[in-house]
Structures are given as structure tokens and as C-alpha cells.
Amino acid sequence: MVQETHVSAANLIFPLFIVDGENQKTEVASMPGIYRYSIDNLLREVESCMKLGLTSFDLFPNIEEALKDKLATESHREGSLYLRAISQVKKEFPEACIITDVAMDPYSSDGHDGIVENGEILNDETLEVLGKMALAHAQSGADIIAPSDMMDGRVGYIRRVLDENGFKHVSIMSYSAKYASAFYGPFRDALNSAPKFGDKKGYQMNPANQREALIEARLDEAEGADFLMVKPALPYLDVIKLLKDSTELPIAAYNVSGEYAMIKAAIQNGWLNEQRAITEVLLSIRRAGATAILTYHAKEVLENKWL
Numbered sequence: 380m381v382q383e384t385h386v387s388a389a390n391l392i393f394p395l396f397i398v399d400g401e402n403q404k405t406e407v408a409s410m411p412g413i414y415r416y417s418i419d420n421l422l423r424e425v426e427s428c429m430k431l432g433l434t435s436f437d438l439f440p441n442i443e444e445a446l447k448d449k450l451a452t453e454s455h456r457e458g459s460l461y462l463r464a465i466s467q468v469k470k471e472f473p474e475a476c477i478i479t480d481v482a483m484d485p486y487s488s489d490g491h492d493g494i495v496e497n498g499e500i501l502n503d504e505t506l507e508v509l510g511k512m513a514l515a516h517a518q519s520g521a522d523i524i525a526p527s528d529m530m531d532g533r534v535g536y537i538r539r540v541l542d543e544n545g546f547k548h549v550s551i552m553s554y555s556a557k558y559a560s561a562f563y564g565p566f567r568d569a570l571n572s573a574p575k576f577g578d579k580k581g582y583q584m585n586p587a588n589q590r591e592a593l594i595e596a597r598l599d600e601a602e603g604a605d606f607l608m609v610k611p612a613l614p615y616l617d618v619i620k621l622l623k624d625s626t627e628l629p630i631a632a633y634n635v636s637g638e639y640a641m642i643k644a645a646i647q648n649g650w651l652n653e654q655r656a657i658t659e660v661l662l663s664i665r666r667a668g669a670t671a672i673l674t675y676h677a678k679e680v681l682e683n684k685w686l
């Protein structure tokens with residue numbers, strides 16, 4: 380039969396969680412099969428993925444509470460866990476594509492993506508921190524910077540900082556349509572990054588809105604984004620399709636932690652066929668128009684030869 384859409388290793392990006400220490404590999408309780416790795420084990424995990432043809436990785440750090448502060452200074456400190464992880468992966472696997480997450484939340488004592496003052500997010504002051512973070516990532520060897528915070532003007536700001544410092548070749552994958560979603564819960568467990576008060580509705584999008592995604596996407600494109608991302612994926616396939624039809628830029632979709640947890644829980648209960656359910660999810664995201672899929676299923680689908 381003729382088949383319109385396929386998923387291959389080249390479409391997949393694997394999110395990986397990093398934790399400090401040595402020889403650490405701890406499973407995330409709400410994400411069976413997904414672990415937090417210390418750098419030594421991270422390198423071995425990247426190696427086994429590379430052997431499967433999976434070469435793109437998005438790194439996320441779990442930061443000790445004691446290192447967090449209101450300005451997320453740990454996010455751009457020389458010698459930090461995250462910067463060491465980027466440079467060691469790049470050194471050992473120069474052909475790997477390393478995507479880095481630019482957002483304050485894992486490093487913020489408030490658990491927010493921006494600087495908070497009197498309960499308000501300070502957008503412009505936050506941009507300065509994001510610029511420092513993006514530059515530190517590029518200097519450590521990042522190939523693609525992924526701002527995931529939804530502050531206004533961040534793509535243009537980061538593009539300028541990168542260009543002025545000789546990193547014109549480093550791309551930006553912008554979280555353009557990031558919804559204030561219930562499906563990020565397991566990720567916040569993995570990183571211990573849940574907001575300490577309030578929620579993220581002030582800067583993430585309202586799940587009821589579709590056309591607002593177009594406005595956000597056009598701004599990001601005008602500011603110099605190289606990829607536009609929609610997140611989460613499954614509850615927002617219409618948004619993926621909308622952006623696909625309205626831009627020439629490649630679309631990425633983030634099949635987030637809660638989507639993974641939901642599928643795994645049903646599989647563990649024997650309620651779904653694992654191979655069929657997972658491949659159908661990935662196909663549907665491709666069919667909606669995503670070129671790249673960030674998914675916690677990336678390694679297992681290749682290991683099991685399900686694609």
C-alpha cells in the first residue's frame with residue numbers, strides 16, 4: 380500500500396535528563412523507562428543512541444535546590460553541571476546534534492521561567508539572563524538553542540547575542556506555541572522544577588486558543604527562529620497543522636512527559652498494544668505536519684525496530 384507519511388530516526392529528538400554525581404541512573408517515577416543520568420552515564424546513553432542512528436538530543440538538568448536563586452545564576456555559571464554535560468557530549472560525539480533548553484525554571488528558586496518580583500514576571504530583565512544562558516550553551520558546543528520560556532522578544536534577543544559573539548551558525552528552535560498544559564507534570568517531577576507559587580498561565584498560551592499560535596509563530600519567524608515548535612503535541616495536532624500550512628520553516632512538536640506517562644500507564648495495565656499505540660502516536664504527529672518530534676519514545680522505537 381502507498382503510505383504518505385513515515386517516521387524515521389532522522390525525525391526524532393531524544394530528551395535526556397542530567398543530574399550531578401557519578402554513576403547515577405535513577406528512573407523518573409512517573410516516566411517508566413526514562414532516567415536522570417550523571418554525565419558519565421549520559422555519555423554511554425548517547426553512545427548507545429548513536430549506534431541506533433538516533434543523533435539529536437535535547438538536554439535538561441536537574442539542579443540541586445541549594446544552587447537555585449531568583450536570578451537563576453547557575454544557568455550560566457562556568458563549570459556548571461549543564462555546561463560540562465554539553466561540552467563533554469560534544470567532545471566525545473562531535474557528530475551528535477545537541478539541542479539546549481534555554482529557560483530559567485530548573486535554576487529558579489521560584490520555579491518560574493522568568494524573574495519574579497511582587498508576583499509579576501519581569502520580561503525584559505529575564506531576557507538578559509536568557510542571553511547569557513544561550514551564549515554559555517553556544518560556547519560549550521550547542522548546535523541548536525531552544526528557548527522554552529515564552530517571554531516576549533526572546534528569539535530576537537538571543538539571535539543578536541549569538542551573532543555578536545561569533546555564533547551565527549548556531550540555530551534557534553523556538554517554542555512558539557507552548558500551551559499552559561496539564562501534561563508537563565512528570566517533567567517537573569523529573570527536574571524538581573514545579574513553580575513554588577502560582578502557575579505559568581501568564582506566559583504560556585491558553586489551551587482554548589488556536590489562532591494566537593499564528594501570531595506567536597510569525598513573531599518568532601520575524602525575529603530569526605530557524606524552527607518553530609508546538610508543545611504539547613497530541614492535544615494540539617490542529618496547531619501543528621495550522622503552523623505547517625502558514626510557514627516555510629520546519630515545525631517541531633514536543634510529545635511531552637504527560638503524553639508519554641499516559642501511554643506507558645495504559646501499556647503497564649495491559650490496556651493498549653505497546654508497539655501499535657506508540658507508532659500510531661508518532662505517525663499522527665508527522666501526519667499533522669511536524670518534521671521533528673521530540674519524544675521520550677525515540678530510543679525504544681529504534682531499539683525495538685518498530686519504525
Ligand SMILES: NCc1[nH]cc(CCC(=O)O)c1CC(=O)O
Pocket residue numbers: 480482483484492527528562563564565566567579634635636637
Ligand atoms: N521551560 C520549561 C519546560 N521545558 C520543557 C518542559 C516540559 C517538557 C515535558 O513535559 O516533557 C517545560 C515545562 C514547563 O513549562 O514547566
